[in-house]
Amino acid sequence: MTQEKLVGISGARGVGAGTVYVYKQEAIVVNKTTIEASEVDSEVAALERAVETTVTQLQAIKERARETMGDAEAAIFEAHTLIVQDPSLSEGIKTLITSAHVSAAAATEQQINTFADMFLAMDDPYMRERGADIKDIGDRLLRNLLGMSPRGLAHLTGEVILVADDLTPSDTASLDKNVVQGLVTSSGGPTSHAAIMARTLEIPAVMGVGPIDGLVNGTKAVVRGTEGEVLLAPSEAEFEAYAAEAKAYREHLQELKQSAELPSETKDGKKVLLFGNVGKAQDASHACHLGAEGIGLFRTEFLYMKNDALPTEDEQFEVYKKVAERLHGNPVIIRTMDIGGDKELKCLQLPKELNPFLGYRAIRISLDRTDIFKTQLRAILRASAFGGVQIMYPMIASIEEVKAANAVLEQAKEELRAEGIAFNEDIEVGIMVEIPSVAVSADLFAPHVDFFSIGTNDLCQYTLAVDRMNEKIGNLYQPLHPSVLRLIKNTIEASHNVKHITGMCGEMAGDPLATMILIGLGLDEFSMSASSIPVIKEIVRHVTVAECEEVANNALTMSTAKEISDYARSVLEAKGINL
Incomplete structure (x- = not known):
């Protein structure tokens, strides 16, 4: 490791201490070769099965999100379900299959990119992050079409600092805030979905730190969300001090939640x-x-x-x-x-x-x-x-x-x-x-x-x-x-x-x-x-x-x-x- 500190943008306040877990997913590779006219019906049927599977998965994720994060976050996956079932998406994919004679996966990739790029090209961060939602939906649909394992982080245990290029709504829905002590992404900013979910889950987060290739699983790290920095391989004494600070911060947040019913007025x-x-x-x-x-x-x-x-x-x-x-x-x-x-x-x-x-x-x-x-x-x-x-x-x-x-x-x-x-x-x-x-x-x-x-x-x-x-x-x-x-x-x-x-x-x-x-x-x-x-x-x-x-x-x-x-x-x- 050549760095002792990564500097990025504050995504969620607070301090978190744990060991690094770098989250990487198997890349999706779509075959772009054309199909025979006789294969069109089977590709359309494959798409319909993948849509059904995707809807079932999203419903399960929605219920988990409702239990762990509340109705507002669960509504994200209700919206994802509606998008997957939107005729303008599925009919567009089917049209590509039948007219261009491409596979269901290739047609899905093309249609999703068309939808997502419209949002991703925007300067407004809130709107641009909606493009990330579309990409997330497409990722899940493609993995189901290709028989790949779905994304997810439910398997994490211990106390980890989660490091990733970026996280999708589906990724964050499976996060356990008792396990994930801090979040670090190479891209994104305070309005990214990952940052919004980190704030909802009260997980300290630093976004946009740049390349993460040099980070090694198991390395101790500290996320200083408020300052927008990540300390790598701190001394044992430093790590323990930050761990204590993190515990105190979490307790403080619980106290703040009790303020919802208190009047918003100054001391005078x-x-x-x-x-x-x-x-x-x-x-x-x-x-x-x-x-x-x-x-x-x-x-x-x-x-x-x-x-x-x-x-x-x-x-x-x-x-x-x-x-x-x-x-x-x-x-x-x-x-x-x-x-x-x-x-x-x-x-x-x-x-x-x-x-x-x-x-x-x-x-x-x-x-x-x-x-x-x-x-x-x-x-x-x-x-x-x-x-x-x-x-x-x-x-x-x-x-x-x-x-x-x-x-x-x-x-x-x-x-x-x-x-x-x-x-x-x-x-x-x-x-x-x-x-x-x-x-x-x-x-x-x-x-x-x-x-x-x-x-x-x-x-x-x-x-x-x-x-x-x-x-x-x-x-x-x-x-x-x-x-x-x-x-x-x-x-x-x-x-x-x-x-x-x-x-x-x-x-x-x-x-x-x-x-x-x-x-x-x-x-x-x-x-x-x-x-x-x-x-x-x-x-x-x-x-x-x-x-x-x-x-x-x-x-x-x-x-x-x-x-x-x-x-x-x-x-x-x-x-x-x-x-």
Whole structure:
């Protein structure tokens, strides 16, 4: 072993100590030779048997996931089952078998790659990881077609540090958190499925460490998830010390879970709203279980991306209604379709652009295709009769866009009134602040909306001119950059001047290092991945507004993101708050 430490990206906080287990799978090799016409029927029959086997396996995995991780994680495999059974997938494979005279395996590989590549080419990490889901489904289907053993990690025993190039949903479903003390992947990041599941299972994780060929099974290792580093072959004394630290961290997490029912307010009584970001109706229940008091971002892209046809008004309405009912009157902020850029659709041909992130996307498509936009707005309005639904427009750059979107909204309201369909006449409408032009001129926008929600992922990218998924310049993506903090401050102050609230639904909302600064700047609502809620709530309950204002004011005098980050960490450590 030539390295003593691997450095990557924090995927899940905490410390884990154990022995290395490198997870490798037998490669799938598909014969690309053509088949005879007489073999077509047998290949189609083989595909149908493989689909049946795959569905049976996924149902078993779903039940295990429900037992070990809960309903939200089990729903992933319900979705996988629906995809496997989706006629657009199976019929596409059968068409290739019959028209191109290729084997079922070759046709499956081609069709899966077509589906997955659409997602994997996207820059948005959440959407790109859905491509990994499609790959996982294809992997399982191909292994069943070829008579290979399925993937899985249920056989692991002892206390291991699991090392892999990446992990699929099927892999993580078989993890035992009492066995796997830490997770390390050569690729991926904090939004990868492996990282999300690691946080759910409370397994410390470091992603994107690069080549893992030199790691040897049985070697002692320590995963420092919060710091994003892996210590290899530590001394016996170091290993024992980290093992003790890991035990204490796990006990601390159990204590945090008890906070779900505790109020999210500072020591001096200021209420801080903690909401969840979700992409499916099932995710909402999980977020509430961990203490979310609302949904700050409901992504609607999947409704448009999963089918060959645009979703109907009724299809959308049923999904939005389900989320609203699960929140029992608490806020559900539904973002209108945020497609384009890196999010291509099978159901809508979008133009190829030289610079799609500065092009035809999100609200720009909605205002161009008002027929699609109004259909979605009608569905959201109808769902508002069943709970605290709010509307949020993405990618707003000008006040003209807000006015134009609201004009379409008013048309939808008039139609529903004429049809006698109930909706909330006073539904609140807000915008995402993710383009610097809005943050700089927030005082001009505030009178035209009911709330702001800061999308820090894009705001940081556009402010710093940094593609956060570009590994060459990833270190330049700095949410705590002084210029970003100033834009956030300006946005919050503008909303407060007209008695509106400002929320945040970017990754920064779930970053413990940012919590005191954001409270000090006056942020009203934090919306984040469900697993981050207990940690952020602990910080909220341990601080006062005055302390946070002091931290924010001090941070605003600093000139670099590292200086601010180090300062925020030192403040939390001085207060005895574990990261």
